[in-house]
Amino acid sequence: MGRIAQYDRQAALDSAINLFWEKGYSGSSMKQIEQALDMRPGSLYATFGSKDGLFSEALDLYSERNSNEMSAHLENYESIMSGMEDYLRKLALAFAPGTGTPSRACLIVKTLLEISHRESDLGRQVNRILDSIEERLREALEQAAARGELKRGTDCARLARLLQSQIIGLRSYAQRETSALQVAQLGEDMAAILAGYRS
Amino acid sequence: MGRIAQYDRQAALDSAINLFWEKGYSGSSMKQIEQALDMRPGSLYATFGSKDGLFSEALDLYSERNSNEMSAHLENYESIMSGMEDYLRKLALAFAPGTGTPSRACLIVKTLLEISHRESDLGRQVNRILDSIEERLREALEQAAARGELKRGTDCARLARLLQSQIIGLRSYAQRETSALQVAQLGEDMAAILAGYRS
DNA sequence: TCTTTTTTTGATCGGCCATTCAAGATAAGA
DNA sequence: TCTTATCTTGAATGGCCGATCAAAAAAAGA
Numbered sequence: 001m002g003r004i005a006q007y008d009r010q011a012a013l014d015s016a017i018n019l020f021w022e023k024g025y026s027g028s029s030m031k032q033i034e035q036a037l038d039m040r041p042g043s044l045y046a047t048f049g050s051k052d053g054l055f056s057e058a059l060d061l062y063s064e065r066n067s068n069e070m071s072a073h074l075e076n077y078e079s080i081m082s083g084m085e086d087y088l089r090k091l092a093l094a095f096a097p098g099t100g101t102p103s104r105a106c107l108i109v110k111t112l113l114e115i116s117h118r119e120s121d122l123g124r125q126v127n128r129i130l131d132s133i134e135e136r137l138r139e140a141l142e143q144a145a146a147r148g149e150l151k152r153g154t155d156c157a158r159l160a161r162l163l164q165s166q167i168i169g170l171r172s173y174a175q176r177e178t179s180a181l182q183v184a185q186l187g188e189d190m191a192a193i194l195a196g197y198r199s
Numbered sequence: 200m201g202r203i204a205q206y207d208r209q210a211a212l213d214s215a216i217n218l219f220w221e222k223g224y225s226g227s228s229m230k231q232i233e234q235a236l237d238m239r240p241g242s243l244y245a246t247f248g249s250k251d252g253l254f255s256e257a258l259d260l261y262s263e264r265n266s267n268e269m270s271a272h273l274e275n276y277e278s279i280m281s282g283m284e285d286y287l288r289k290l291a292l293a294f295a296p297g298t299g300t301p302s303r304a305c306l307i308v309k310t311l312l313e314i315s316h317r318e319s320d321l322g323r324q325v326n327r328i329l330d331s332i333e334e335r336l337r338e339a340l341e342q343a344a345a346r347g348e349l350k351r352g353t354d355c356a357r358l359a360r361l362l363q364s365q366i367i368g369l370r371s372y373a374q375r376e377t378s379a380l381q382v383a384q385l386g387e388d389m390a391a392i393l394a395g396y397r398s
Numbered sequence: 399t400c401t402t403t404t405t406t407t408g409a410t411c412g413g414c415c416a417t418t419c420a421a422g423a424t425a426a427g428a
Numbered sequence: 429t430c431t432t433a434t435c436t437t438g439a440a441t442g443g444c445c446g447a448t449c450a451a452a453a454a455a456a457g458a
Binding site: 027109113130161167169189190 | 221222223225226302304308309311312313314315316326329357358360361363364365366367368369371372374375376381384385388389392395
Binding site: 002003004029030031041042045050051 | 414415416417418419423424425426
């Protein structure tokens with residue numbers, strides 16, 4: 001009994017991701033959200049509770065997809081380090097100027113810089129997400145170390161931090177008005193840096 | 200003749216930089232600006248024209264200071280590469296968690312990620328500023344190359360891009376809830392990477 | 399002191415902000 | 429077909445947004 005919901009939650013979150021990714025949290029008004037998701041305020045608030053709630057769900061879904069994409073990418077490689085190095089190159093291609101993504105910069109980092117100054121659930125959430133990504137990178141590097149792909153004595157937690165900061169730098173740099181070639185070279189240089197840690 | 204202005208333009212812009220740096224463009228309301236600068240709307244709009252105008256001037260001043268600080272730092276070094284490497288370490292210390300800056304992340308990058316999605320004067324300005332910083336880095340690296348500090352055949356423009364993206368990554372990473380030690384290690388690792396390009 | 403010029407003040411503007419809610423629409427069970 | 433439960437709609441909410449402006453205040457020259 002009861003009316004069936006017309007909207008598709010996943011599709012709605014997809015639209016929300018695209019909007020927030022492009023315009024950021026403060027830059028996206030409820031009116032724009034209503035239009036992007038083709039939902040009226042009543043449905044929106046019944047479904048997601050608030051603008052914050054919607055953003056939070058969108059950010060989580062975005063992060064989960066990013067994480068899954070990296071894992072899926074690494075599965076194709078015998079060598080973890082080769083996979084990692086190619087992942088940097090792949091990011092440089094995927095988020096180069098001219099590609100049709102809502103933003104070249106990462107939504108997580110955009111959120112970090114936009115709202116982590118205040119004590120808020122969103123601020124804690126974005127820190128938690130970045131922690132888990134760094135942890136995922138560390139696990140992969142430790143696996144590589146266990147396989148003897150890394151120089152003896154390599155501090156994997158520390159290298160994971162460097163790697164995350166490289167990715168942040170790469171994608172933020174890509175947000176500039178620059179060329180695909182320059183971003184690709186940046187990805188190449190970062191891959192070479194990572195290769196320098198190999199045994 | 201005519202009443203003397205009470206406000207100090209430089210002091211007002213200082214306050215504006217601190218506010219915008221912490222809360223971003225959208226996150227800073229005119230009411231907060233009035234309070235931070237201790238100026239009433241009439242004076243504000245007579246002096247800076249608009250919120251955009253104020254932000255634009257604050258961003259330019261912030262950028263000029265950053266640029267001057269880097270130049271001043273490099274002057275203390277015989278070796279340009281040593282100066283550059285220490286500059287990365289210095290950034291890691293200056294913008295580590297616990298230091299009292301309004302934000303650990305760079306205002307220029309925060310602005311890039313917040314508003315460069317739209318066609319706007321501010322978007323063009325932030326791109327222009329980043330161009331000039333990269334250009335400044337390139338000049339320093341070419342000077343280093345001319346002195347024989349760099350490996351033969353080093354592409355200084357390309358290395359300047361890598362360096363800028365490292366700085367972006369370092370300071371954005373520092374915005375996370377992390378420790379001063381971790382950021383310092385990150386700076387150390389980046390200095391080591393740069394040292395890898397030495398002859 | 400009076401006039402002229404500039405700055406400062408604070409009320410005020412229309413508009414958009416996130417959010418609420420009552421009324422209408424639509425489904426399944428009785 | 430009627431009831432009940434759920435979802436959708438769109439107008440309305442109070443409040444804050446960036447911006448304007450007339451009036452008051454303050455300086456310098458006459």
